[in-house]
Amino acid sequence: MTVPAESPDTPPVPAVALASARGRWILLTTVLGSTMAMLDGTVVNVALPRIGEDLDADLAVLQWTVNAYLLTLAGLILVGGSLSDRFGRRRIFTLGVVWFAVGSLLCGIAPNAGVLIAARALQGIGGALLAPGSLALIQASIRADDRGRAIGLWSGFGGVGAAVGPFLGGWLVDGPGWRWVFLLNVPLAAVCVPVALRHVPESRDAQAHGRFDVAGAALGASALGLVTYALIEARSGSPAVMAAAVLGVLLGAAFVYVERRRADPMVPPDIFASRLFTAVNLVTLCVYAAIGGFFFLVVLQLQVVSGYSALAAGAAMLPTTLLMLLLSARSGEIGERIGPRIPLTVGPLLCAAGTLLMLRVGPAASYVTDVLPAMIVLGMGLVALVAPLTSTVLASVDPGRAGLASGINNAAARVAGLLAVAALPLLSGMGPESYRSATQFDAAFGRAMLWCTGAFLAGAAVAWATVRSPVSKACHPQCRTYCAVSAPPLEPRERGDGTAAG
Numbered sequence: 001m002t003v004p005a006e007s008p009d010t011p012p013v014p015a016v017a018l019a020s021a022r023g024r025w026i027l028l029t030t031v032l033g034s035t036m037a038m039l040d041g042t043v044v045n046v047a048l049p050r051i052g053e054d055l056d057a058d059l060a061v062l063q064w065t066v067n068a069y070l071l072t073l074a075g076l077i078l079v080g081g082s083l084s085d086r087f088g089r090r091r092i093f094t095l096g097v098v099w100f101a102v103g104s105l106l107c108g109i110a111p112n113a114g115v116l117i118a119a120r121a122l123q124g125i126g127g128a129l130l131a132p133g134s135l136a137l138i139q140a141s142i143r144a145d146d147r148g149r150a151i152g153l154w155s156g157f158g159g160v161g162a163a164v165g166p167f168l169g170g171w172l173v174d175g176p177g178w179r180w181v182f183l184l185n186v187p188l189a190a191v192c193v194p195v196a197l198r199h200v201p202e203s204r205d206a207q208a209h210g211r212f213d214v215a216g217a218a219l220g221a222s223a224l225g226l227v228t229y230a231l232i233e234a235r236s237g238s239p240a241v242m243a244a245a246v247l248g249v250l251l252g253a254a255f256v257y258v259e260r261r262r263a264d265p266m267v268p269p270d271i272f273a274s275r276l277f278t279a280v281n282l283v284t285l286c287v288y289a290a291i292g293g294f295f296f297l298v299v300l301q302l303q304v305v306s307g308y309s310a311l312a313a314g315a316a317m318l319p320t321t322l323l324m325l326l327l328s329a330r331s332g333e334i335g336e337r338i339g340p341r342i343p344l345t346v347g348p349l350l351c352a353a354g355t356l357l358m359l360r361v362g363p364a365a366s367y368v369t370d371v372l373p374a375m376i377v378l379g380m381g382l383v384a385l386v387a388p389l390t391s392t393v394l395a396s397v398d399p400g401r402a403g404l405a406s407g408i409n410n411a412a413a414r415v416a417g418l419l420a421v422a423a424l425p426l427l428s429g430m431g432p433e434s435y436r437s438a439t440q441f442d443a444a445f446g447r448a449m450l451w452c453t454g455a456f457l458a459g460a461a462v463a464w465a466t467v468r469s470p471v472s473k474a475c476h477p478q479c480r481t482y483c484a485v486s487a488p489p490l491e492p493r494e495r496g497d498g499t500a501a502g
Contacts, residue, residue, distance in 0.1 A: 224248075276396040
């Protein structure tokens with residue numbers, strides 16, 4: 001098997017074994033890049049109370065500090081996937097890493113809330129370029145037999161980056177200050193870019209052609225921005241907020257209309273002809289809404305209500321980190337053997353149990369008896385869920401569309417988190433100053449955890465009802481059973497009644 005070379009005039013690049021030196025360099029590069037984006041998505045949450053205090057900000061500013069990043073990330077991540085397939089996955093990936101580092105530097109030196117929010121939006125653009133490319137590089141460069149383990153390792157280390165973020169963020173906030181939460185990304189980028197340029201082969205989708213879908217990108221990003229603004233500012237009930245909500249919905253409908261009629265759409269409707277791809281993205285929307293809301297609020301609950309320091313609140317997430325590190329690779333391999341339906345059902349159910357256990361966390365909460373059980377159960381759910389979900393998304397489409405598929409799935413995850421952070425405070429009754437009052441925040445937190453539990457349960461229900469293992473193309477044509485993702489072809493054998501079985 002080969003991957004597309006950098007240009008039509010050069011020979012194709014052979015697929016790389018994960019155990020080879022180059023395979024390990026590719027994995028390291030993708031882990032470093034995705035860790036920057038995933039780490040930033042969680043590390044900032046721990047710093048929110050200190051940012052609010054330092055900049056004299058209300059809850060809406062804290063929401064925008066998170067959502068300015070998620071907004072540009074979610075709105076443009078499809079553009080990043082399309083650009084990587086068209087112009088080169090390594091090229092767009094490294095551009096995204098550099099852009100992300102520049103945005104991080106600007107966040108670290110921001111003099112006020114307005115500049116910080118604008119810099120966070122710039123960070124999101126960089127994340128939109130690097131996030132889909134990191135996974136697409138694995139799919140395009142690593143040989144097929146090793147992809148399950150490679151994606152499992154990528155998911156595990158990336159999950160570690162996301163989970164260790166609160167701990168690292170707490171240490172930085174209590175130590176040198178919250179600005180170092182952002183400045184941390186600069187040295188990571190300084191390592192990632194040279195490694196990518198030296199060791200990662202270039203690849204692209206040879207079938208990508210035509211004009212770029214500027215209209216689709218603009219409509220999608222604008223719709224998300226207006227809906228997010230309406231949700232965050234809904235408490236005011238002003239005509240401007242209502243107008244933003246209506247216009248956001250209309251622009252969303254226009255986005256769908258444009259994509260269905262363009263010759264070269266950013267989101268080709270035919271990719272959803274795969275029922276498995278569509279089903280897994282529905283699961284993604286449900287579970288990542290719950291995950292985004294959970295991690296946004298839990299570190300605030302521990303600091304505002306339970307009296308934890310920023311470091312202690314971050315350290316509370318370490319069990320999830322360890323579980324993701326130790327078990328995600330194995331989870332990816334198991335998912336390939338048994339198919340995605342069971343992991344994508346059991347994982348959200350475990351996560352739902354973890355969020356319910358968080359209802360016990362209140363004033364003076366004990367870490368061992370209150371926080372730790374919830375973190376362990378949630379971590380086991382994420383272990384069961386993340387790697388099989390990622391593998392299934394990529395297995396459900398042609399390998400040449402890996403960047404596009406990764407971009408769509410990443411967009412679904414980021415949109416879910418974006419809307420959850422915008423809507424949960426509204427749904428749970430949090431006022432602009434709630435995070436300054438332990439009593440008010442504790443009551444609203446309990447209601448928010450019930451919403452998160454419901455989203456996890458919805459994800460499990462969707463997975464059980466709609467997800468099936470894709471049928472291997474090499475199966476016997478008379479086989480009526482579903483084979484596991486990337487399973488080896490089975491030789492036909494005789495049933496008792498003389499018919500062939502796959």
